[in-house]
Amino acid sequence: MTTVYYEKDANPALIARRKVSVIGFGSQGHAHALNLKDSGVDVVVGLREGSRREGTAAAAGLKVVTPEDAAEWADVIMVLVPDQYQKALYAETIAPRLESGDALFFAHGFSVHFGYVNAPPDVDVAMVAPKGPGHLVRRQYVEGSGVPSLLAIHQDATGDAKALGLSYAHGIGGTRAGVIETTFRDETETDLFGEQVILCGGVDSLVRAAYETLTEAGYPDEMAYFEVLHELKLIVDLLFEGGISWMRHSVSDTAEYGDITRGPRIVTDSAKEAMKEILGEIQSGEFAREWMAENDAGTPRLLAGRQEVANHPIEVVGRRLRAMMPFLVEKSPEDDI
Ligand code: NAD
Numbered sequence: 001m002t003t004v005y006y007e008k009d010a011n012p013a014l015i016a017r018r019k020v021s022v023i024g025f026g027s028q029g030h031a032h033a034l035n036l037k038d039s040g041v042d043v044v045v046g047l048r049e050g051s052r053r054e055g056t057a058a059a060a061g062l063k064v065v066t067p068e069d070a071a072e073w074a075d076v077i078m079v080l081v082p083d084q085y086q087k088a089l090y091a092e093t094i095a096p097r098l099e100s101g102d103a104l105f106f107a108h109g110f111s112v113h114f115g116y117v118n119a120p121p122d123v124d125v126a127m128v129a130p131k132g133p134g135h136l137v138r139r140q141y142v143e144g145s146g147v148p149s150l151l152a153i154h155q156d157a158t159g160d161a162k163a164l165g166l167s168y169a170h171g172i173g174g175t176r177a178g179v180i181e182t183t184f185r186d187e188t189e190t191d192l193f194g195e196q197v198i199l200c201g202g203v204d205s206l207v208r209a210a211y212e213t214l215t216e217a218g219y220p221d222e223m224a225y226f227e228v229l230h231e232l233k234l235i236v237d238l239l240f241e242g243g244i245s246w247m248r249h250s251v252s253d254t255a256e257y258g259d260i261t262r263g264p265r266i267v268t269d270s271a272k273e274a275m276k277e278i279l280g281e282i283q284s285g286e287f288a289r290e291w292m293a294e295n296d297a298g299t300p301r302l303l304a305g306r307q308e309v310a311n312h313p314i315e316v317v318g319r320r321l322r323a324m325m326p327f328l329v330e331k332s333p334e335d336d337i
């Protein structure tokens with residue numbers, strides 16, 4: 001059994017005694033910084049000069065300084081810039097300003113686990129990773145609840161790394177929902193696997209293939225869209241509420257019989273073989289090297305993939321149909337935080 005920590009297990013005074021800098025003010029950064037501030041923690045936000053989020057952070061009552069000044073001042077540094085930039089940020093900005101006994105925190109294990117960040121042995125290295133997007137981490141906190149979070153200790157230099165991590169998790173509201181102890185390896189590898197084979201990659205590819213199959217067979221675009229994309233949310237909600245049995249209980253017997261007999265013909269043994277292969281690439285560090293090299297090359301595949309999906313017929317019909325559903329607030333990649 002995995003240990004789960006709650007409010008009573010954390011000592012809020014530990015993080016309140018420290019100077020915390022949150023570097024980055026995106027999805028996670030804004031939520032961590034604001035929640036910590038509202039929990040009475042001494043926190044500053046580290047943002048590059050001219051960052052378009054500087055005004056947002058300042059307007060929210062946060063102190064904004066450069067990443068250099070944030071690293072210099074703090075004794076707990078939470079790194080909340082995108083994974084691919086953490087290596088350079090650490091080497092150029094953080095490492096020269098680390099002092100013995102400082103703590104370096106992350107919300108995902110990528111950089112540490114794959115060796116892009118190697119802190120000196122006299123520094124605590126820990127992860128406090130909410131299992132939800134930043135806007136939820138903020139909203140739940142404000143509403144008095146929290147988002148379940150993971151805690152992992154990579155390096156315990158002071159002997160206090162775990163207690164400090166739990167105290168930080170308390171400050172952002174994580175202990176209200178439960179904090180599960182894990183390792184950098186398990187968090188990083190399962191997170192990458194999940195987003196690649198199901199949550200993002202798997203679902204996205206399945207939706208597009210099903211849409212193409214229906215429209216190529218002559219069915220109307222609009223019907224195909226509602227069937228394979230819009231309705232997915234209803235099914236995911238059922239899975240979320242009560243697992244596979246509850247989902248099957250809630251759909252018709254006809255749908256359940258189709259699930260039982262047809263599902264395995266879509267996700268075949270060869271799909272599981274591909275999953276194992278993808279997991280192997282994650283475990284060996286091959287995926288991490290590929291992704292860092294993609295960034296060094298100026299992200300050509302990332303940009304091409306974005307362009308390709310923006311022009312896909314399901315996106316074109318989807319934008320039109322969502323505009324007719326005023327209860328949906330249309331979201332686009334340009335929307336902030
Ligand atoms: P994001 O893209 O939303 O925001 C990144 C922020 O960093 C922006 O404010 C950007 O301006 C800033 N930034 C970029 N490079 C910088 C630099 N060199 N110096 C200073 N600031 C810089 O990122 P995010 O989604 O909040 O991800 C941050 C971390 O949190 C990642 O490790 C990610 O894996 C983890 N995480 C994200 C989520 C999520 O739902 N988004 C959930 C759990 C963990």
Ligand code: MG
Nearest residue numbers: 191192194195
């Ligand atoms: Mg994830």
